[in-house]
Amino acid sequence: MRPPQPRVVVLAGGVGGSKFTLGVRAALRRLGAPEATVVVNTGDDLWLSGVRLQPDVDSITYALAGVNDTVRGWGRAGDTERVNEELQAWGAGWPWFTLGDLDLGTHLARTGWLREGLTPTEVLGRMARRWPLGIRLLPMTDSEVDTHVLLEDGRRLHFQEWWTRHRAQLAPRAFENPGIADAEPAPGVTDAIAAADVVLLAPSNPVVSIGPILAVPGIAEALRATPARVVGVSPIIGGRVVRGMADVCLTAIGVETSAAAVARHYGARSADGVLDAWLLAEEDAASAADVEAAGIRTVVRPLWMTDENASAAMAEAALEA
DSSP states (O other): OOOOOOOEEEEEOHHHHHHHHHHHHHHHHHHTOOOOEEEEOOTTOEEETTEEEOHHHHHHHHHHHTOBOTTTSSSBTTOOOHHHHHHHHTTOSOTTSOOOHHHHHHHHHHHHHHHTTOOHHHHHHHHTTSSOOSSEEEESBSSOOOOEEEETTSOEEEHHIIIIISTTOSOEEEEEOTTGGGOOBOTTHHHHHHHOSEEEEOSSOTTTTHHHHHHSTTHHHHHHHOSSEEEEEOSEETTEESSTTHHHHHHHTTOOSSHHHHHHHHOBGGGTSSBSEEEEEGGGGGGHHHHHHTTOEEEEEOOOOOSHHHHHHHHHHHHHO
16 A cells, blocks of 8 residues: 655745745655645735736746746746837836736736735636646735835835845845734635645745745744644755845845755744754755754755756655655
């Protein structure tokens, strides 16, 4: 008789979360296990030109559907920008934030459904019917809790303006999600965590991708209470971020850009944190003792997600942990 297959929940956001989610799906298919539930960050959502954008939701959806632009790392493959050019001619939107035509179709459909009264959870469920994703996607919350960046000079910007327009070059003092204290986990999120055998924290930005998910009241508590093992995957390899500007975000909250420091930031469940185990890159093997000293078991594996097979191998290592 085949042993029972693991029920898996993943917390994810961003390009790293998209690649890792693909790896998890491939790994579970090899095991003949049920599809995973992925709880997606919605902290970088925004309203622009009258439509609701959900960048992390769309990045993961497009990646699972096989229609994502793998060169740019966001948006749809083969997209055009005629509507975006017309918006710019009208002086609408943000000239530095490109909306592809196919991508804009997604945003228009989402906005129409939201205005009809559907919740973000229901909208994502409807979106998932278009393609055989092989993953159950849930937003972290149905509330709007966009991320704002408080700068050292006192200005406040939407995260997307700070990240995309200014490339994280303006010194941040703090990151905030207005309204998150009153938010609730989206339907099904805490139930999935409670019923899981393994919960995986993707190698996403710890501050602006995983951080908002954990900040939704009830989600971190669910992680501490679940009988599942909670395993994180380091987004830092060899003391450097793999992609994006996560190092700037970490510095702003007083966390060193190192695999061990991020593990300590999440904390051990035995010390009111959320982790049982932590996957370290081979390049950071020397810091394993520091992580173990914090009460978090370490597993050293290759963590470069160069293709889907490499991502699947990494996901398998996380499941084994």
